[in-house]
Amino acid sequence: MPNQNTALDHVFHALADPTRRAVLHRLVRGPTSVSDLAKPFKMALPSFLQHLQVLEDSGLIRTKKTGRVRTCRFEPKKLATAEQWIAHRRALWQGHLDRLGSYLDELQAQEKSDGESGG
């Protein structure tokens, strides 16, 4: 799945930065103008805009210019893709633990039955 892989590369890369995560945290509560978004961050606007670009390239946000105001909004689809990737691996891990537990139960039952027949 090269396309899926590339999408996940971009999404996880976008999430790997505290500024970009803070922007997402703001945008999941509703669309915001770039200038309002930038206010809480002590960084030069060009640096901030680069972070927005990474988020937009990953598909996690969209921006739209209306007159002189550029507004950013959250796009849920790509974040869901990342969440599903993680959830699937957690399910596989749970399956591994379950199999390990069953195997251990079998071993213990076997030992008990061996002990009973032996004593």
Add this chain to the structure above:
Amino acid sequence: MPNQNTALDHVFHALADPTRRAVLHRLVRGPTSVSDLAKPFKMALPSFLQHLQVLEDSGLIRTKKTGRVRTCRFEPKKLATAEQWIAHRRALWQGHLDRLGSYLDELQAQEKSDGESGG
């Protein structure tokens, strides 16, 4: 939360690469030796070991040497932290959609009542 932030930086960075995700996908099904892990990847061993180092630095895996064999195993805690971060933002987004829906319902009810009193 600077520590939490740094941990998430490392975890999401580790997930932002198809080789590292493939390694995790293998390890959630059980511990594996480094040599078995490396086999499916068409890359030089030093490059592969760098990927393992990134995964280990992020806390997503642990490695242990027994005799001449180094074994890798998945560590679920940090992946859970990443999943929780995403799930929390999804919940906030759902809250935003719910509020938007309620507001729209109110507007429509208001318009209907205005229409009825007007006609």
